[in-house]
Amino acid sequence: MPVTNVLLAGVGGQGVVLASELLALAAIAAGHDAKQGEFHGVAQRGGSVFSHVRFGDRVFSPTTRQGEVHFLLALEKLEALRYAHFVRAGGDILVNDHEIEPIRTMDERPYPKDAVAFLKNNGFAVKVLKATELAVELGNHRAANAVMLGALAEQLEIPGAVWVNVLNSRIPERLLELNRKAFEIGRKKGH
C-alpha cells in the first residue's frame, strides 16, 4: 500500500500526541509499517503541537513533505490554519469547532474567526466537528481528541476491531469508557 500521510495538530494539553500514537498503533496492528513523530516547543502547556503519522508498506521519512498530507486532523481552528500548507491540493481537513486564544504577548491581532471559510476557499475538503462540545457532553473536554480520531478512522481503511483493541490496550482503565464512547461518536459524525 502506498504511504498514507496524516498530520495532527492542536494545542499542548489537548492530546495530539496520544491521538497520533493511537493512529500509529492501529496502523501497525493492521499490518502496515508506520512512523509517528511529534513536534513541540519548550512549554508543558499551551504551545502549538503537531504530529506526523505515516503508514504503508515502507515508510522512510518520519515527517511528510509540505503539500503531501492526505488528512489534517486539527483539534483547534487556528492550528488548522497553521499547518494547512502541509495538506495536498484538495486534501481533507477535519477541524474541531473550537478556539483557544493564544496568550497575547507577541501579536495583538484578533483571533481569526474565518478559518474554516478560508480553508474551504483554498480548495480543501473541510469537515467541521464539534468535538470539544461532544466531549463535554460525555463529561470531559479532554476526550475531544478521541472524537476527532473516530471521525478520521471513518475515512481510513483500518478495521474497526483493530481500533477497539488499540483503545483497550493503550488507554488507562479509568478513561477507557469515556474514550471509547468519544471515539464512537466521532465515527458516526465523521461518516
Add this chain to the structure above:
Amino acid sequence: MKQLMSGNEAIARGAWEAGVLFAAGYPGTPSTEVLEALSSYSEVDAQWSTNEKVAFDECIGAALGGARSMVTMKHVGLNVAADPFMVFPYAGTNAGFVALVADDPGMYSSQNEQDSRYFAKIAKVPLLEPSDAREAHQMVKEAFELSERFETPVMFRTTTRLAHTRGTIEAGERTEAARKPFSRRISQYAIPVYAKFRRPELEDKLDRLRQLAEEFTGNGIEEGTGDIGIVSHGIPYQYVREAMPDATVFKLGMIYPLPKQRLKQFCARFDKVFVVEESEGFIEQEMATFGISNVIGKDRFTNIGELTPDLVAQGLTGSAIPADFGAAATILPRPPVLCPGCSHRGILGALKELGVLVTGDIGCYTLGCLPPYESMHTTFCMGASIGNATGFNKAGEDRVVGLIGDSTFLHSGIPSLLSAVYNQVPTTTVLLDNGTTGMTGHQQHPGTGSTLKNRPAPAVKYEDLIRSLGVEHISVVDPWDPESTVTAIKSGLDHPGPAVIIAKRTCRLLPEEKAKETIPYQVEELNCIQCEDCMETGCPALVWEGETPHIREWECAGCAMCAHLCPVDAICQVEVSADAGH
C-alpha cells in the same frame, strides 16, 4: 512481535537486550526517555545522577568493574561530561561502555545547536548514529560489542527527530553479558601518571577502528540508478530516500572514523556526490581530508536548524517548498507560557516589581525572559546564574539576583554558591524549589525524596546544605504570597553577604498537586474596569472575551496571581455551595 517504540525506547530496549547492567544520566531533552525506559527493566540498575559528569564517572567505574554500562545525556550535557569523555579513552574500557548523546538541531528545547559529532573526533572514540528506531534498536547492541572488542567507550549519537519518532520494532530477548573481572593494571587506568605511555596506544586503536569502519555492516551502499551519488546518514538519510527513492546512496552508520577507502572508491564512480547531513559539514570535512573533491554538501544543505524532507529535496533536486498561509490568513503565534498555577509566576512577578537585574538559568522559569514578565536578563547554561550574578557584583552592579531551579542548583549551582561565599561576594540567589525537574517532564532528583526507580531516598534539606556552605542569610517563602516574596528578596539584596531565598511551592503538574481540590477564581464583570493588569500574568487560564477577561474554571489552579494584580478586587474565588465540598 512488532511494537511501536520511540527512538529513545528502542535504544533502551536494545541496551537491555545487550545485557546492560548499569545506566546513569541527567535529564535533558531529547535524551531523557532513554533512561526512563531503561529504568522499567528490572535487570537494569538505572539512576538519575546529579549531573552528566557524575553519571559519566559512575559509568566508567561500573564498566571497569565489569558491568555493561550506558550513560545518557543531551548534547550540552556532554559539555559537562567532557572531562571524563576525553580522558577515559586513554585507558579504554573493560566491560561495554556506551555514551548516548542526543543533539537538538533546531533547538526545540536547547540553548545551542552544537554538533556533538566533533567530540568523538577530539576524544578519538568511535561514533555510531542510527537513522530510525528499528536501526537504533539493533545498532546499540553492536555498540556494546564494538566497545568490548576494542576496549573503547563508544559514542551513540541521536537527534531530536530520531529520539522522538516512534517506529516499528521487532523486540528480541535479553542476553546476559558475563561480568568481566577488573584487573588492577595501574599503568592502564591511572591516566595522569601513565598518559604519555597510553597516548600512542590511543592512536593505534584509532587505526584499528579505521580498518573496522571499512567493513562495518552499518556502512553500506544501496545501489540505484542515475548519475549522482549520495552520502548520508541518520535522519537525513530518510529524507534522501523520500526525495530520491531510486538514487545510489552510501549510507553511513559509523560516523567516526569514516571508511576512507570505501568512500574514495564510491566517489570515484560519480561526477558529483551529494553529502546530506544535518548541522555542520562533519562528514564533508572529513571527506575533504581524504582528498575527495567532487562533493556538494553544506552549499546546498543549511547548517542552521533542523533539516526537513522539503529542504533535502530542494537541495537535491531544486524543488520549491510551499509557503504557509500566513500571508493571507491571520496565523497568530502561540508563545510558550507558564502553566496555570505555576509557582514561578510569583517570583517572576516579584522580580519585575523590584526591577532588579536577574541572571537566569535553565528550566521552565527561563520563560521569564519572555513577555509578559521579561524579568530575567541573561541565561546561558546549566548552573550559570549564580556565577553570573557574582560577576555582575564584581563589575559594580549591586542589585542583582541569580535565579535557579532546584534540580539545576543540585546539578551545578552548588560550586558557584560556594565560590560566592568563599570570596565573600554579596550574591543574592533565589532558589526555585518546585520539588521536581519540571521542564524535562518531572524527573526525580536528590531533593525529591525518591529515585528514578521510585524508591525512597533522603531528600536534600536545602537550608541545611546552604547554611553548611557558609551562607548566613537564608529565607524560605511561598511564591504564591507575593508580598512576603518581595520583602524576602529585598532583604536578601540588602544583606551585605551572600543571601539565598528559597521559594518553595510544588510544581502544579505533579499528580499530588493536581489531585488537590482547588477553588477556582472568577472575574466579576460588573466590577472589572478593563485595565488588563491581570493579563500581565500570562496565565493560559485567563482569556480576553469581548470586553472583559474571563477565567476558564477548569484550568484555574487557584493561585490568585491575577487577583493580586487586580486594582479593584474584581477577581474573587468562586463561591462554593455548602454541599460541594463534601
